[in-house]
Amino acid sequence: MTNFNRFEAFEYDVLKEIGNIGAGNAATALSTLLNKPVDMSVPSVRLLPFEQVAERVGGFEQIVIAVFLRVEGDTPSNMFFIMQEHYAHQLMNQLLPGEHINDGTYTELEMSMLCEIGNILAGSYLSSLADFTKLQMQPSVPVVAHDMAGAILSYGIMQYGEMGDSALLIETSFLEDCQTLEGHFFLIPDPNSFETIFRALGVGLDDK
Amino acid sequence: MISDKMIKVGMADLNTATNGEVLKTTGLGSCVGLSLYDPKQRIAGLAHVMLPSSSIAREVPINVAKYADTAIPELIERMLAHGASIRSIEAKMAGGAQMFTLPGQTDSLRIGPRNVESCLLMLEQYNIPLISQDTGGNFGRTIEVSSENGILTIRSVQKGIKEI
Numbered sequence: 001m002t003n004f005n006r007f008e009a010f011e012y013d014v015l016k017e018i019g020n021i022g023a024g025n026a027a028t029a030l031s032t033l034l035n036k037p038v039d040m041s042v043p044s045v046r047l048l049p050f051e052q053v054a055e056r057v058g059g060f061e062q063i064v065i066a067v068f069l070r071v072e073g074d075t076p077s078n079m080f081f082i083m084q085e086h087y088a089h090q091l092m093n094q095l096l097p098g099e100h101i102n103d104g105t106y107t108e109l110e111m112s113m114l115c116e117i118g119n120i121l122a123g124s125y126l127s128s129l130a131d132f133t134k135l136q137m138q139p140s141v142p143v144v145a146h147d148m149a150g151a152i153l154s155y156g157i158m159q160y161g162e163m164g165d166s167a168l169l170i171e172t173s174f175l176e177d178c179q180t181l182e183g184h185f186f187l188i189p190d191p192n193s194f195e196t197i198f199r200a201l202g203v204g205l206d207d208k
Numbered sequence: 209m210i211s212d213k214m215i216k217v218g219m220a221d222l223n224t225a226t227n228g229e230v231l232k233t234t235g236l237g238s239c240v241g242l243s244l245y246d247p248k249q250r251i252a253g254l255a256h257v258m259l260p261s262s263s264i265a266r267e268v269p270i271n272v273a274k275y276a277d278t279a280i281p282e283l284i285e286r287m288l289a290h291g292a293s294i295r296s297i298e299a300k301m302a303g304g305a306q307m308f309t310l311p312g313q314t315d316s317l318r319i320g321p322r323n324v325e326s327c328l329l330m331l332e333q334y335n336i337p338l339i340s341q342d343t344g345g346n347f348g349r350t351i352e353v354s355s356e357n358g359i360l361t362i363r364s365v366q367k368g369i370k371e372i
Contacts, residue, residue, distance in 0.1 A: 050218070050219040050220060050258075051218045051219055054235065059234075060234040060235035060350075061234045061235055061350055063365050068307075068308050070310055140310045140311075141310065141311065143308045143309070143310060145307060145308065145346075145347075146365060146366075147237075147307070147347055147348045147364075147365050147366075148234070148235045148237075148348035148350065148364075148365060149235065150219075150234055150235020150236075150237070150348065151235045151236060151237030151305070151307060151347070151348025151349070152237065152307060152348065154219060154235065154237045154238065154239060154258075155237050155238055155307040155308060158238065158258070158259070158319055161220070161258050161259045161274060162259065162264045162265050162266050162267070163265075163266045163267050164267050165220060165267075165271055165274070
């Protein structure tokens with residue numbers, strides 16, 4: 001059993017690099033899709049108390065659009081791509097010009113389109129990560145939700161519940177104009193997956 | 209002596225309220241918000257239960273507010289300490305959703321329905337009547353319970369506001 005409380009700084013750096021590689025490729029994919037540059041933040045890897053997991057997306061009650069994929073394979077994980085509503089509107093206006101009515105509701109076609117965007121981005125995140133680590137990562141079909149960030153993210157951290165009151169999240173955000181956070185990737189490896197990730201990247205956990 | 213004080217109950221947390229205070233917990237997905245109320249003494253309690261059973265706990269010491277089988281006894285105890293009577297306590301609950309359903313999903317991921325079942329079982333053990341509930345579905349809920357009247361207010365994105 002890996003003890004997250006005792007991760008060293010360089011182990012956090014390894015996890016940050018994972019967020020960097022994954023989201024970097026996803027940013028390229030999004031940039032291609034939108035035909036404009038997309039910036040991203042420095043990845044943040046933190047062991048967060050449950051109460052704070054939704055902090056980066058505006059708090060537990062913040063209404064967001066989230067695409068969720070369960071990743072199976074060598075390192076079982078949960079993956080979320082979470083968009084603020086106004087960013088989802090912006091994406092729809094670019095990809096389905098004139099179709100979207102900005103009234104806080106989404107048609108089935110719009111939800112399906114947002115789901116597919118999440119799927120493409122998460123797919124490129126995971127495939128670059130799998131290439132880099134030589135680990136098997138098989139994403140499930142994507143599912144999309146329009147709901148409170150807390151309700152959504154808590155689904156992804158359940159497995160941490162039985163061992164403490166905090167969860168480890170690898171988060172990278174897309175930026176608009178180098179400042180506003182717009183889209184967020186959360187890779188939440190199952191607690192037992194860290195050892196495999198570290199081994200694959202040549203970081204031993206033997207002396208713990 | 210009516211105060212509008214709002215007491216926040218976090219995830220895997222519980223608390224009690226008196227004197228018109230309101231207990232609130234946000235963003236319930238598969239977690240269950242279980243409220244207990246003694247209408248005679250006007251004492252309310254709220255637990256944000258995350259997991260069905262402490263038998264799977266690998267933490268030491270365990271956070272009793274996290275598991276249905278430990279949170280409910282603890283909440284009852286605290287209400288009794290405030291002067292509530294076990295015979296007049298009534299329960300309501302909300303949450304226990306299945307936020308995402310994937311094809312071929314294993315039973316261990318059905319946390320929401322299992323949390324609900326486990327809470328029901330505990331209430332039965334203490335002979336506490338469940339007078340209303342709003343559980344299941346695939347959406348998140350924010351809830352508030354008032355120690356003034358025991359009304360449980362539920363807010364969700366898709367279904368608006370509802371009182372039970």
